[in-house]
Amino acid sequence: MLVDAKERHYLITLRAGTSFHTHAGIIVHDEVIGVVDGSTVTGSTGRRFLVVRPTLSEVVLKMPRGAQVIYPKDLAAIMMLADIAPGVRVLEAGVGSGALSMALLRAGADVVGYELRQDFANRARSNVIDLIGADAPYRVELRDAYEGIDERDLDRVVLDLAEPWRVLPHAETALRPGGILCAYLPTINQTAQLRAAIDAGPFGLASTVEVLHRTWHIEERSVRPDHRMVGHTGFLTTARLLVPVDDPPPYNAARYGRPGSTDRRFDLVPDEVDPTGV
Ligand SMILES: C[S@@+](CC[C@H](N)C(=O)[O-])C[C@H]1O[C@@H](n2cnc3c(N)ncnc32)[C@H](O)[C@@H]1O
Numbered sequence: 001m002l003v004d005a006k007e008r009h010y011l012i013t014l015r016a017g018t019s020f021h022t023h024a025g026i027i028v029h030d031e032v033i034g035v036v037d038g039s040t041v042t043g044s045t046g047r048r049f050l051v052v053r054p055t056l057s058e059v060v061l062k063m064p065r066g067a068q069v070i071y072p073k074d075l076a077a078i079m080m081l082a083d084i085a086p087g088v089r090v091l092e093a094g095v096g097s098g099a100l101s102m103a104l105l106r107a108g109a110d111v112v113g114y115e116l117r118q119d120f121a122n123r124a125r126s127n128v129i130d131l132i133g134a135d136a137p138y139r140v141e142l143r144d145a146y147e148g149i150d151e152r153d154l155d156r157v158v159l160d161l162a163e164p165w166r167v168l169p170h171a172e173t174a175l176r177p178g179g180i181l182c183a184y185l186p187t188i189n190q191t192a193q194l195r196a197a198i199d200a201g202p203f204g205l206a207s208t209v210e211v212l213h214r215t216w217h218i219e220e221r222s223v224r225p226d227h228r229m230v231g232h233t234g235f236l237t238t239a240r241l242l243v244p245v246d247d248p249p250p251y252n253a254a255r256y257g258r259p260g261s262t263d264r265r266f267d268l269v270p271d272e273v274d275p276t277g278v
Pocket residue numbers: 067068069070093094095096097098099100101114115116117120143144145146160161162
């Protein structure tokens with residue numbers, strides 16, 4: 001990635017014998033290939049550019065995309081909330097531009113993706129190959145996640161599509177007990193519908209979070225939050241597939257709700273639950 005004096009970022013793929021043209025001049029790739037990460041090179045007009053290897057976050061924001069990508073702050077949260085680790089088997093739907101796939105693969109997961117559109121599936125595959133390589137444990141299938149999931153004993157099902165509640169019955173048979181479902185949704189209406197579907201099924205420990213990311217302006221005596229921030233991206237909901245029991249423990253029911261329960265303590269955040277049960 002090249003960064004100019006105005007902190008504009010240019011993501012380029014280096015190829016010997018070619019050059020990169022900007023309004024600020026031409027940078028010859030051969031003069032960049034082999035320099036140490038963090039070096040400065042000079043373009044044809046004498047302007048200088050910082051050369052750094054891009055982070056995953058920078059690649060996601062700059063890479064070619066078809067569908068809207070999940071923003072890096074949410075990708076980071078998904079890695080924790082869905083507890084993504086090396087060897088974890090993940091079903092991802094829909095795959096879109098592959099930003100989430102890249103984050104999952106970088107964390108060491110084995111990923112099978114379901115995607116409706118051929119062009120998006122191709123885009124995701126080429127983005128993954130560019131970042132991680134052709135031998136990544138990654139397979140994208142052109143199919144509708146609402147119709148079913150063929151995989152079994154999955155550790156995680158991670159969803160970025162409009163009606164994730166339609167995938168729940170399939171996730172129920174595809175996940176191993178204790179497996180985690182994680183869904184990204186842009187609106188709270190969709191999130192409420194998903195939560196209702198989760199509560200009606202064998203899932204528990206449901207939780208929804210929104211990640212707010214505010215950068216700061218730090219310059220001499222002017223230290224304050226930046227005026228602009230990304231106001232809203234989406235809501236992240238997770239739940240775990242439980243082994244059903246005839247009589248759920250009261251603690252669980254009070255804290256996490258039970259289908260048909262009128263217990264309003266479910267509306268409270270866990271720390272506000274009255275321990276006396278009143
Ligand atoms: C917002 S994009 C996903 C972006 C992706 N998470 C990323 O970070 O690049 C949503 C994708 O879901 C796909 N999709 C929608 N409904 C689907 C379904 N029922 N099964 C599979 N894919 C679906 C769409 O074609 C689209 O590519």
